[in-house]
Amino acid sequence: MKVNEVTWSEEEQRIAKAAFQKAYQRETDALVQNMKDYASSVTDIDDIWRLHDFLSAKRHDIDGKYGNYDYGAVLFIFSRFVKDGWLTLEDLEGLETSKISKVSVLARM
Amino acid sequence: MKVNEVTWSEEEQRIAKAAFQKAYQRETDALVQNMKDYASSVTDIDDIWRLHDFLSAKRHDIDGKYGNYDYGAVLFIFSRFVKDGWLTLEDLEGLETSKISKVSVLARM
Numbered sequence: 001m002k003v004n005e006v007t008w009s010e011e012e013q014r015i016a017k018a019a020f021q022k023a024y025q026r027e028t029d030a031l032v033q034n035m036k037d038y039a040s041s042v043t044d045i046d047d048i049w050r051l052h053d054f055l056s057a058k059r060h061d062i063d064g065k066y067g068n069y070d071y072g073a074v075l076f077i078f079s080r081f082v083k084d085g086w087l088t089l090e091d092l093e094g095l096e097t098s099k100i101s102k103v104s105v106l107a108r109m
Numbered sequence: 110m111k112v113n114e115v116t117w118s119e120e121e122q123r124i125a126k127a128a129f130q131k132a133y134q135r136e137t138d139a140l141v142q143n144m145k146d147y148a149s150s151v152t153d154i155d156d157i158w159r160l161h162d163f164l165s166a167k168r169h170d171i172d173g174k175y176g177n178y179d180y181g182a183v184l185f186i187f188s189r190f191v192k193d194g195w196l197t198l199e200d201l202e203g204l205e206t207s208k209i210s211k212v213s214v215l216a217r218m
Contacts, residue, residue: 028154035157039148045137045171048144052168055161062154 006099008071015094016074023078023086024066031058075099079106115208117180124203125183132187132195133175140167184208188215 008016038051065077081087082103092100117125147160174186190196191212201209 028157032151032154032157035160036148036151039145042141042145045141048137048141048164049168051144052161052164055157055164059158059161 006071006075012095012099013071015092016071016078017069019078019081019087019091020066020069020074022091023081027062027081027084027086031062075102076106078103079109082107115180115184121204121208122180124201125180125187126178128187128190128196128200129175129178129183131200132190136171136190136193136195140171184211185215187212188218191216 035051035055042048042051065080078087078092079102082089089100089104092103144160144164151157151160174189187196187201188211191198198209198213201212
């Protein structure tokens, strides 16, 4: 498969998909836990509306990041996951070194 | 004060405002408690999105009901509070009997 002049072997596609899924699982698990922690501290309706605003933004963000799986953008997306702490470069082990380097550089930008 | 051919004495206005505030407090207190109970049962991200959908609808509903305080509509609004359990007819004690009767009839519709 060749998209945007980056070639992905079948093995790399498998690794990339697994990493994508891992980031999603970690980010959503963290959101579930944060929401439960926040809920225990809620005392009035303004706290509820703050939670609602937070979830609206988070949902938009998560839908945007995980809604499309596109090999043309996946290195950029992975760099964001790394930056946000949902993936480490180790999770990408098995991809070509040049791909991992790109993710690493983008994550530091 | 005379709006829509219904007259409100100053004392009635005070009672109506207090009842309105009481309904708001009861409904929002219940929402806070329900949200906390729900949060403790959340296990995955789909539960979070269900909560988000619920809060979106609830916020729209509460903003609509409590966002405008209008003597032309207040008997109708009170009837809805009574129907939903946020007010009792006793909370309206001190209003003219004809007003309480209207609220009572509307609440049964």
